[in-house]
Amino acid sequence: MDRHRSRSPTTSSHHHYSPNRRGGDNRRRNHCDGAQFRPSNHHLHQSSSTPRQTPPRSQTLSTRREVYERDFPLYKQPVEVGCFSLDSQRRFFNDSRQMRYYVEPERSPSFDLRDGYRERYVKRDENVKEKLDHILRWIVANRSKLKSKLTTNASCPLDFDFVTWRGHLTKLLTTPYETREGWLLAVTRFNGTLYISEVETEAACRERENRPERNKEMMYWGYKFEQYMCADSTNSTPDPSGVVNTNEAFCTVVQTRLTDHKLLFSGEVDCRDRDPGAPPPPACYMELKTSAEICTPKQRSNFHRFKLLKWWAQSFLPGVPRVVAGFRDHDGTVVSVETFQISKISQVIKNEYNCWKPTVCMNFCCDFLSFVKREATEDNPSVVYLFSWEPHNDVTYSVHRDSRYSFLPDWYIKEITRSPE
Ligand code: 0WD
Numbered sequence: 001m002d003r004h005r006s007r008s009p010t011t012s013s014h015h016h017y018s019p020n021r022r023g024g025d026n027r028r029r030n031h032c033d034g035a036q037f038r039p040s041n042h043h044l045h046q047s048s049s050t051p052r053q054t055p056p057r058s059q060t061l062s063t064r065r066e067v068y069e070r071d072f073p074l075y076k077q078p079v080e081v082g083c084f085s086l087d088s089q090r091r092f093f094n095d096s097r098q099m100r101y102y103v104e105p106e107r108s109p110s111f112d113l114r115d116g117y118r119e120r121y122v123k124r125d126e127n128v129k130e131k132l133d134h135i136l137r138w139i140v141a142n143r144s145k146l147k148s149k150l151t152t153n154a155s156c157p158l159d160f161d162f163v164t165w166r167g168h169l170t171k172l173l174t175t176p177y178e179t180r181e182g183w184l185l186a187v188t189r190f191n192g193t194l195y196i197s198e199v200e201t202e203a204a205c206r207e208r209e210n211r212p213e214r215n216k217e218m219m220y221w222g223y224k225f226e227q228y229m230c231a232d233s234t235n236s237t238p239d240p241s242g243v244v245n246t247n248e249a250f251c252t253v254v255q256t257r258l259t260d261h262k263l264l265f266s267g268e269v270d271c272r273d274r275d276p277g278a279p280p281p282p283a284c285y286m287e288l289k290t291s292a293e294i295c296t297p298k299q300r301s302n303f304h305r306f307k308l309l310k311w312w313a314q315s316f317l318p319g320v321p322r323v324v325a326g327f328r329d330h331d332g333t334v335v336s337v338e339t340f341q342i343s344k345i346s347q348v349i350k351n352e353y354n355c356w357k358p359t360v361c362m363n364f365c366c367d368f369l370s371f372v373k374r375e376a377t378e379d380n381p382s383v384v385y386l387f388s389w390e391p392h393n394d395v396t397y398s399v400h401r402d403s404r405y406s407f408l409p410d411w412y413i414k415e416i417t418r419s420p421e
């Protein structure tokens with residue numbers, strides 16, 4: 001693929017904000033610790049009068065699908081600008097030491113995903129909220145190579161509009177089709193760049209703390225599948241007798257543009273093609289997934305409508321071209337393995353009635369980023385604009401100063417503020 005061309009047949013999108021069509025209930029509890037999140041009402045649901053020819057401005061953003069049915073927006077081919085690794089103790093390294101290599105399995109391998117759950121599983125501590133820290137570390141370590149050619153002055157050290165995790169963008173892409181889980185995204189404008197970091201909702205926190213044992217074990221199955229499929233070097237083979245440690249991660253850092261939004265984000269990559277002749281990253285990367293085996297037309301339809309949406313969104317963003325899926329039975333045995341090309345997923349789902357559309361996902365994300373740019377105007381590392389969404393409602397936000405939502409660490413602020421060498 002031509003790396004400099006846009007990724008889809010496109011026209012430049014003219015976006016406007018949709019008027020607030022549905023009122024939202026803003027009184028939701030959002031934290032497990034019992035603290036109450038109430039968007040401050042003074043700036044919500046007020047459509048200010050606007051000059052002629054500008055669409056009416058709203059301080060909420062619609063998530064209705066029909067609003068986002070237009071031409072696919074410009075999304076530049078993502079370019080890898082670096083990577084980092086997190087080791088078995090979650091320590092950061094500015095290199096690819098945790099890279100793993102894909103080893104093609106048999107078609108029906110009968111991997112036992114339950115093996116090692118009790119004895120050889122080291123689980124990352126989910127109570128530790130890392131926010132954007134690893135990405136910020138990577139930025140500081142690679143600051144000189146990131147500096148734009150045009151802006152070499154200290155006041156604008158980063159040539160990006162947004163810095164975030166890929167996973168947060170995935171949530172945005174799937175929002176118009178999400179009916180179960182809401183989200184909270186904290187946004188801080190600092191030195192001209194908007195940083196987006198997720199805040200766990202109260203519902204998600206409760207769910208995590210009350211996770212049934214069966215679900216806990218099934219979360220392990222995904223990691224165990226990776227162990228069956230990946231080797232630590234190009235010339236070794238997978239070692240299913242080893243420990244599964246979910247602290248370990250290899251993350252790519254990519255740069256791209258969605259219409260006029262310059263993005264820098266990082267995402268965890270499961271493995272790469274081990275063939276030395278494979279294309280350069282991110283085209284050689286592969287995403288691994290497990291899913292329940294499909295036995296009925298209803299199960300196939302649900303797989304297309306819900307699973308493939310999430311898989312597509314997650315891999316399309318960083319330009320990862322393939323997802324390898326292990327289909328498992330009820331007892332956690334992989335019964336078949338199938339590769340999905342991300343570029344062909346829209347074909348696979350085409351015959352599904354009332355199905356999701358990539359253009360709706362991308363246009364919503366684009367309009368959300370425009371909404372953030374327009375509303376999060378105060379450039380201050382201790383100010384957080386907290387964007388909030390619950391299914392069947394519009395996106396709303398509230399503003400918080402020096403609160404528990406502030407997420408840019410002092411070491412980062414200091415490092416970015418200091419005048420360059
Ligand atoms: O603080 C937070 N709320 C989050 C932190 C949410 C999501 C991710 N993270 C961090 C972690 O440092 C993690 O290493 O991001 C890294 C992964 O980022 P991502 O690639 O942007 O996240 P996502 O696309 O949601 O998940 C990719 C993989 C998952 O694989 P599957 O196949 O299940 O989608 O990263 C893992 C998981 O293996 N993962 C996480 N690892 C650590 N912490 C987390 C998490 N919270 N969520 C998913």
Ligand code: CA
Nearest residue numbers: 270287288289
């Ligand atoms: Ca995966």
